[in-house]
Amino acid sequence: MSTLVGDVWTVLKQDKTALIGFFIILGLVATALFAPYISPYGYSEQHIAHAFKGPSPLFWLGTDEFGRDLLTRMIWGSRPALLVGVLSVMVSVSIGVPIGLMAGYKLGVLDRIISWFVDVALSFPSILLGLMIVILLGPGVLNVAFAIGISHVPQYVRLARGPTMSVRNLDFVRASKALGATDARIAFSHILPNIIGPIIIMGTLSIAGAIRMEASLSFLGFGVNPPTPSWGNLIRDGVDNILQSPWMALFPGLALTFSVLAFNMVGDSLRDMFDPRIMMGKEKMG
């Protein structure tokens, strides 16, 4: 494990893009953690008399329809973004990887069934999948994270299945089995270490995708509850009032894009370094 961290750090140091991305992520995390301290106002604090004002010394990025400070709300918007990003990936990995391991290891009917479910899930545009789940579960950060997480499970199933299938036939694995090791043990000790790399890579990229999907869902009105700010619903408010105050939509979108970009930069570099071939398969699936 420590060499893994060492590897990652080496990659980051060498690749300027990744380094920039890394620092943006650090900044993002800091913003989310220290939001209450760095925000000029409360995120639900209304100043109706100053509604729809543009950037000014009082409100650096302007205000929304309730006179709430856009900068403050953008800062706080980093919280659902990161929370959903990380949580959803945890959900995807913790559900998808074991299923993929099982499918790839046991093969046979179980594998067929699981692969079939994966195909079914992948025939929806993922936003529709996430949308359906969120409609069923209702709004709120946790539900959104769960919905996005579930919608990405198929990718992790595939991710875990492939290498599992190749590794299971290797000599030392067979030897372990012959010696009486349980399937679980084999999975953990032998197979899992082989796929940690790709999991981290896909995980980083998934965070990017999750942040984007959270924004999309919030934009469509299925995200967090008011008055909680999320970049997605900030953009939505902006689009609804686009003829009155265009900046309401522009600024949060920039925050969103940069955050997604940062995770993509890091994930991308990691991928380039580790093994481009495994990831080619993922790319084809879209």
Next chain:
Amino acid sequence: MKKGFLAVIMFGLCLALAPSAPAVQPAEDQTAHMAVGVDDIGTLDPNVASKIGEVPIIQLVYESLLRHPPGAIDNKRLQPSLAVKWEVGEDKLTWTFHLRKGVQWHEDFGEFTAEDVKFSIDRILDPEAGMPVRKNLAAIDSVSIVDTHTVQIKTKKPTPDLPDLMINDRMGFIICKKAFEKLGKDLNYQPIGTGPFRRLVYKPRESLTLVANKKYWGGEPALRKVVFHFMSDNSTREMALRSGEVHAINIPAKQEWIDRLRKAGFQVDLTSPANMFTLYFNLTQKPLDHKKVRMALCHAINRQELIKYLGADVAKPEVSPLPSGYIGHTDEVVKYPYDPEKAKKLLVEAGFSGGFKLSMNISNSNIYLPPLQVIQEMWKQIGVDMELKVVDHPTYHKLIRQDVNPVVIYGAHRYPYTGTIYLTQFYHSDSIVGKPGAITNFSHYGEALPGVDQYIEDARFELDVKKQAALWEAAQKQIKADCVSFPLFTRLYAMAKSTKLDLGFEQKSWSFYHLGKDSRILK
């Protein structure tokens, strides 16, 4: 001297004879394009349709026995429409309506006769049909045909304002018996009426086109066609108006929209009667069963801020459970003015010094959610942490009728504008949600607390108008004294049109522009 005098005369003559400013010319293409903020219409059944996309279409296609003056809701100035004369008999129960002769239904469905009137009213009254406006016509006992152009309506008790019900609104539109028998449910999308326009083309989710009814009894309309475009996105609709693609749109009733469009040279009309928005406290849910808690919530609301948020042009403050302008309205009620300090003190007295949490469902409709967000923030200032669970509009209406919310916000206006319907629907114990026959009494007033049932019932058939009004006033006073609800504001409807669209009258009421046979497009 004489020369000067002559000069003045000449000058005066010149002025008198000079051609006046060029008269406003009608345009070549007399097609009106209207854009409404809906995705599609739901139904064009005139006795059912209530949405903003549907009503303007129905007003052009269908008619009633009497009608409001064009563009207005005014039961003091009702005009003859399909009925030319009406009177009540000596028994005070039997009304005779003399129908207009020679009125033709659209698309060769024959002449309008008393049969159609009887059929229409019977359909509304039929309990099996389950029409929402049935209770509006509860006063009617039976309808009988005297001859092809004479109809008699008998009421159960003396009802001096029966003609007020036979107007161009959901309860009064007349449908064609033959058309209903032939088309059945297709009537929902193929309306057959007697009005100045008839349906031409319906493109689902896109538009509905009406064409002039050349055989209209009032004369051929000036407009050749009217197209209603469905555009649910507000900004898109505004851009359509600005680019000249449409002549009129409905707009969100907010100050910014009004100012922006006026600045761009469009005429913005704000109409009433409109919905009064009230907060109803569910007396059966803790901690709202404490009167002091309810009072605190009221004192924490700064109505002026709410009105500032919406805009002084569109929002008018309301303090009484019966909206302003309704017969029997009084402002002399307990008001619970804005006083956050007092609110906090009341909470302490009620034993909630640390504040408390509330959770309510709210519609994502932009007439409900934004004001509630303002209120949410106001309540936060006194320590009341209200969680808003946003659901879609139909779900909101379902949930509040299932008695789920501790607080309900509801906007409504009920014709005819007297105390009867409004107070009954929101405050009579028979209307409590969850009961059979329930309407919209969300507070459980009348059961959770002895309410104003007696006042309402006594007022229903009180023939002395002064006594009736006094009863309604007493009801309002008690409702406010018991702090059962908190009226917020009446929010007018807002719409904008290009100056090229000449309605031929002033739009004072209704949620969107109604056209008429004299409406036309100017150059």
Next chain:
Amino acid sequence: MKQYAIKRILTSVTIMWAVATIVFVAMRVVPSDPAIVVLGDHASEQALRAFREEMGLDRPLLEQYLEFITRLARGDLGRSMITNQPIAAQIWSLFPYTLNLAIGSMLIGAFLGIPLGVWAAIRKNTAIDYVSRVVALAGFSFPAFYLGVVLLLIFSIKLGWFPILHQVRTGTLFEHIYKLTLPALSLGLIQASYVTRLTRSSMLEALNEDWVRTAFAKGVRPRDVYFKHVLKNIMIPVVTAIGLYTGTILGGAILTETVINRPGLGKLLLGAIAQRDYNLIQSGLVVFAFIVVVVNLVVDLTYSLFDPRVKYE
């Protein structure tokens, strides 16, 4: 080959069935009442009950499900609960808009992305490569709807170069393309980012192969190597990938149609969701899945035709 084709088709059919079932279940579990949607807030209990009866909502679930599946098999998508208009006709009339958007964005993606990717590969590790890499990264970091908003704001609202209203009125080819430009760009630019990267890495991988090195060693002109040999080889996986991005494209199309207010299946579906029009939601979701499944199937079969190296178990 035939066996493979039949197998794939069968799999696709079963996938469609599963999708339809999941959609059906999802719609029934949602806590909303279409009766209130259609009849309005003031409808009486009787009217609501009558409506539910008419729509078959009060029948046992299994019965509703069976009817749904059999109708679907016949191609009958039912009627909208709200407008009572046949859904198939509505979807068919809106289908071209979404199709054009998908194709338009794919074309933009291909015509921008492939040249850029090739260029980046050829000039690997130079400034150009680096810039194109960052640009591509930025490109697909943009949420589809945000890019749409930005383009709308700049080119429609501020500059007025493109219209706000996207319904095709006169039906001329010019009008179609004109109204397609902005939405296709907002999706296409993002597509281009994916394509650039894919092309670049495919190209790089191909350039490392022995036969290419041999060609260089033999003195074949670099230009010929790149374009005549390598490019043709990588076109297949690249085009395949573009085809397989259908799911992503459609997802993006849904959001773009909302933001830019362009009629299409995505907007129809979202409108149906907002209105809780069960039938329309069901049919809409099924149609979306159908499109993706069919495209995947076609791409799969075509790919297997051309590339003998493809293994199918």
